[in-house]
Amino acid sequence: MKNQHHIFNAKTLVRQQHSGVLSTLSVSLPGYPFGSIVPYFMTNEGNIIIYISQIAQHTRNIKADAKVSMTLFDALEDDSQAAGRVTLLGDAKPADSDELMVQYLALFPQSQSYKQTHDFQLYQIDVQRVRFIGGFGQIFWISKEDWLITSTNWQQISHGIVAHMNEDHQDAMRAIIAHQFNYKASSVMMVSSFQEGAHIRADTHNYYLPFSAYCTTAQEVRQQLVDLTQAARAALASNLCLA
Numbered sequence: 001m002k003n004q005h006h007i008f009n010a011k012t013l014v015r016q017q018h019s020g021v022l023s024t025l026s027v028s029l030p031g032y033p034f035g036s037i038v039p040y041f042m043t044n045e046g047n048i049i050i051y052i053s054q055i056a057q058h059t060r061n062i063k064a065d066a067k068v069s070m071t072l073f074d075a076l077e078d079d080s081q082a083a084g085r086v087t088l089l090g091d092a093k094p095a096d097s098d099e100l101m102v103q104y105l106a107l108f109p110q111s112q113s114y115k116q117t118h119d120f121q122l123y124q125i126d127v128q129r130v131r132f133i134g135g136f137g138q139i140f141w142i143s144k145e146d147w148l149i150t151s152t153n154w155q156q157i158s159h160g161i162v163a164h165m166n167e168d169h170q171d172a173m174r175a176i177i178a179h180q181f182n183y184k185a186s187s188v189m190m191v192s193s194f195q196e197g198a199h200i201r202a203d204t205h206n207y208y209l210p211f212s213a214y215c216t217t218a219q220e221v222r223q224q225l226v227d228l229t230q231a232a233r234a235a236l237a238s239n240l241c242l243a
Contacts, residue, residue: 003140003142003146004214006132006134006138006140006142007132007142007146007147008196008213008214009084009132009134010084010086010130010132010134010140010142011042011046011196012196012197012208012210013072013073013074013084013085013086013132014042014072014086014088015041015042015194015196015197015199015208015210016074016208016210017072017073017074018039018040018041018107018108018206019037019038019039019040020037020038020040020070020071020072020073021035021036021037021070021071021072022035022036022037022038022050022058022068022069022070023035023068023069023070023071024036024058024061024062024065024068024092025061025064025065025067025068026061027057027060027061027064028057034057034058034061036056036057036058038050038052038058039051039108039111040070041103041104041107041108041192043100043103043124044149044151044154044155044158044194044195045148045149045150045151046127046147046148046149047090047124047125047126047127047148048070048088048090048124048125048127049095049100049103049104049122049123049124049125050092050122050123050125051104051108051111051114051120051121051122051123052120052121052123053114053119053120054119054120054121055119059121059123062092062123066091066092066093067089067090067091068089068090068091068092068125069087069088069089069090070087070088070090070125071085071086071087072085072086072087072088073085073086083135084132084133084134084135085132085133086130086131086132086133087130087131088125088127088129088130088131089127089128089129089130089131090125090126090127090128090129091125091126091128092123092124092125092126093123093124093126094121094122094123094124095122095123095124096122097122099155100122100124101122103192104122106191106192106199106201107191107192107199107206127144127147127148128144129141129142129143129144129147130142130147149195151195151216154194154195157193157217157218157221158192158193158194160218161190161193161198161218161221161222162190162191162192162193162198165190165193165225166189166190169225169229170188172225172229172232173188173189173190173200173202174188174202175229175232175233175236176200176209176225176228176229176232177200177202177207178232178236179231179232179235179236180207180209180228180232181202181207183202183205183207185202185203186203187202187203188200188201188202189201191206193221195214195215195216196210196211196213196214196215197209197210197211198211198221198225209228211224212224212227
């Protein structure tokens with residue numbers, strides 16, 4: 001894979017954030033872009049999933065012209081020009097998928113009420129090209145072929161990993177969250193697992209845990225999680241000795 005290091009860093013940034021700027025082509029003012037903030041998640045393949053109201057202006061724009069972009073960045077960074085950011089260009093289309101809905105609600109459980117009170121629908125942005133800026137002088141275009149991952153059995157692998165961690169490794173996830181994010185959680189739950197990382201919900205907040213490399217098998221994911229757990233417990237033991 002070309003520029004694998006840059007692609008991995010770009011995907012890590014995309015997964016770490018949970019909302020971005022969706023730019024659509026305005027219907028009311030033709031030729032002008034229209035920006036709005038929307039929550040999203042990225043599929044394992046690398047496409048973007050959003051859940052939007054049918055009466056929203058950006059949805060009306062999409063129905064007239066499916067070409068969109070999503071710009072993602074860490075708003076907590078002090079220097080936005082030096083920080084990483086990603087812009088994904090693609091084509092938006094309705095996504096009628098129970099599996100995608102389950103994944104979306106796992107990350108955004110508050111959106112469950114939208115199904116009853118608003119005319120919301122899933123849309124998938126099929127990525128065509130990606131612009132990644134890792135900082136000053138680190139500017140890359142990433143092609144669709146290099147960005148997207150094809151894995152026919154990852155959904156089954158992911159379900160198995162998530163179920164196993166939630167059933168048998170609550171303490172390990174608490175240790176990882178405490179070590180990686182300096183947060184002591186009362187409750188933890190893995191909500192998704194991808195080839196380059198996993199989302200863990202700690203109390204009411206989602207944390208993205210990046211792996212050190214792409215994983216293609218459940219065993220590789222297991223080894224990543226074992227390494228992270230061992231590092232977390234070693235750090236905890238060291239802190240107890242210093243206390």
